[in-house]
Amino acid sequence: MLSRLIPDALCPNDIFFIMRNKRFTYLLLAFVAAVSAFGAKTVECRPGELCKLVGPESWTVDGLTLTGSADASDLFFIGDRMSALERLDMSELAITAYAGKPLRGSASYPAAAIPAGTFAGTRLREVLLPSGLDLGEMAFGNTRLVSIVLPEGTRRVGLGAFAGCTGLERASLCGAALYDGHTFSGCRFLRHVSLNGLSNIAEAMFKDCQSLVEVDGDALVTEIGDEAFVNCSRLRGFSFGKALRRIGRKAFLYSGLESAAMGNAAVDSIGAMAFMDCFGLRSVELPAQCTAVPDYAFANSGITGLLELPGVEQLGRYCLAGDVSVSSVKLPETMTILGDGAMAHMSRLENIFAGSLNSVPALGDDVFEGIDRPAVRLYAAAGMEEAFREADVWRDFEILTATENGMDTTPVPESRLRGRIESGNLVLAAVGADIVRVDVYNAAGLPVASCVPEAESCCINLEGVAPGVVLVAATLSDGTSYSLKFVI
DSSP: OHHHHSOTTOOHHHHHHHHHOHHHHHHHHHHHHHHHHTSEEEEEEOTTOHHHHHOGGGGGOOEEEEEEEEOHHHHHHHHHHOTTOOEEEEEEEEEOOEEEEEETTEEEEOSSEEOTTTTTTSOOOEEEOOSSOEEOTTTTTTOOOSEEEOOTTOOEEOTTTTTTOTTOOEEEOOTTSEEOSOTTTTOTTOOEEEOTTOOEEOTTTTTTOTTOOEEETGGGOOEEOTTTTTTOTTOOOOOOOTTOOEEOTTTTTTOOOSEEEOTTSOOOEEOTTTTTTOTTOOEEEOOTTOOEEOTTTTTTOOOOEEEEOTTOOEEOTTTTTTOTTEEEEEOOTTOOEEOTTTTTTOTTOOEEEETTOSSOOEEOTTTTTTOOGGGSEEEEOTTTHHHHHTSTTGGGSEEEEOOTTTOOOOOOOTTTEEEEEETTEEEEEESSSOEEEEEEEETTSOEEEEEOOOBSEEEEEOTTOOSSEEEEEEEETTSOEEEEEEEO
16 A cells, blocks of 8 residues: 555655655555545445545545435435445445435435436446335446345336446346346346346346356246347247247347247247347247247248248248258148248258148248259148149149148158167167257157257157157258158
């Protein structure tokens, strides 16, 4: 401390003079002791008096514990004048209403509230909050907080309350609070979040949280707001629980999701671009209530193998465009229209299973752009072949008669993939590449087993699967996809 108080420019004779002058030395040491004493303070506060209680050395205080009561003037004093403060404990503090001289443009502030921007941009690394608060817009935005726990009873969290806290790693939320959105937007090192019963994930709540890997309590969520997890590139999984009703626009855009298992969810609304550019997304299970796949919903994702669309009536514009790892698509009997570019550039598409359709779906513009249609097999129900052959664009496919409720076998070169049923198990072996995913479907087209072996061979237990025909869709590490048929 003493070395910091002596200017670097002093010459040796100046320093010698200072040390010889006892009176100056005593004053200097007293000043150093006084400064050291103000490293941390505990203050029983009264509204409007914090400035006086802390004293003129407020700029030296790095830790502050407040009890009693305070108002907005005291909170603004902390945010504006206590520039060294890193730890703030307000857990036992009552915040009262303020009315008086205008502060930051207003002459009054409500009780139990931290005004907008109060601590934004400060050095705070740790804060303990009292229960029953409203946090204003950007209240702690762009601070150095490492973790935050919102206590039970927190009432409202304003827009971007913790946005831009680039050092924030963990957050524990109050499930009963209302959130105005962008709460943790730009917290690029936030890794773990506990929702604690939160049902509604607000708009852009975790946008650009690039390190987010774990969201505890996600299975209880009922609504995921627009852009909620945009660019959460390390988020591999999310539990789409039974209570989930809505997934907003761009909800998981650019995220790292590997699976979207929504089959048991109550979702009846998925927003446009909800899973667009999720390059690691390998499998999708749509909810039964979802009758339309919205525009760009799964565009440029990594969906692999067979894609089923149960109950879907309409495919939105470019909703599956660029999904180059999809080898087969099963169209449900409910399908009526495929929108503009809906399946454009699905360059590895091999099969379209349309055996359940009793009418030819309408097509928008460029639905199959970039697809070598003559090389794709379209399996139509008996009696529907001619209807497809007479329809524009559909006639370009190789139209075959479907068997086993629309499922058929894609020939597989013996040298690439071999399979057999042995003692109730499906045994597969590939040559020259690993098997990266296997899905097994029964004759009705329902999934009965799956695995992600990441190896040249795998064994799948089919115990419990009803006897009959099963279709196996397998994808190899070189990007090729095949289907096989077995009888068990």
